Amino acid sequence: MEKKISVFGGSAPKPGTPPYLEALKLGQLLATAGMTVLTGGYSGTMEAVSRGASEAGGHVIGVTCDEIEVWRPTDPNAWVAEEWRCHSFNDRLNTLVTHCDAAIALPGGIGTLLEIALTWNQLVIGIIEPKPVILLGSAWQKVLETFFSELGDYIPVDDRQYLAYAPDPSTALELLRHFLGLV
Numbered sequence: 001m002e003k004k005i006s007v008f009g010g011s012a013p014k015p016g017t018p019p020y021l022e023a024l025k026l027g028q029l030l031a032t033a034g035m036t037v038l039t040g041g042y043s044g045t046m047e048a049v050s051r052g053a054s055e056a057g058g059h060v061i062g063v064t065c066d067e068i069e070v071w072r073p074t075d076p077n078a079w080v081a082e083e084w085r086c087h088s089f090n091d092r093l094n095t096l097v098t099h100c101d102a103a104i105a106l107p108g109g110i111g112t113l114l115e116i117a118l119t120w121n122q123l124v125i126g127i128i129e130p131k132p133v134i135l136l137g138s139a140w141q142k143v144l145e146t147f148f149s150e151l152g153d154y155i156p157v158d159d160r161q162y163l164a165y166a167p168d169p170s171t172a173l174e175l176l177r178h179f180l181g182l183v
Contacts, residue, residue: 003036004036005100006099006100007049008104009023010111019107021048022137023052025169028053028056029052029173031052031059032056036058036060037049037050038062038084038099040062040068041062041083045107045108047077051077054079054081059082061082062084063096064085065085067089101131101180102179103131103134104133106137107140116133120163124159131179133162133163134172134179135166136168144163148160
């Protein structure tokens with residue numbers, strides 16, 4: 001059965017920039033491994049992952065929503081093969097979190113942080129089945145290490161087991177294969 005991987009990331013990176021190229025590489029690796037990619041469907045790293053997966057022959061699902069398009073007029077990126085349309089932002093978030101076998105978070109802003117926190121919290125309280133959440137790059141690890149050092153008493157060590165860190169797309173794929181039992 002083909003695995004669905006939600007990829008979270010920022011909308012700001014432009015084609016040709018290092019964050020865009022890293023996301024492009026991740027999309028290529030996921031597609032080459034036979035995985036379906038789910039993204040928020042719009043610009044930035046969402047576009048890059050979609051493009052990389054599509055150009056490598058993979059299937060790309062873009063989870064889009066009316067509320068985002070009212071806030072910032074935009075269309076799904078050109079590499080979305082299948083659009084899952086949601087009315088609300090919350091429905092979009094929940095679709096990305098609940099309809100995947102694993103999640104990978106690229107660098108991003110408050111929206112990406114929200115996607116990480118929502119996925120992680122739903123894992124902790126058992127709303128969704130256990131799945132890996134892989135945080136790509138050093139930024140998220142630094143953020144969470146600071147969070148744990150300052151507020152660690154609020155986050156039991158057992159709750160941290162759902163998060164894994166990868167320095168690059170190749171390592172993220174290795175971790176993904178390990179956690180999904182595909183090695």
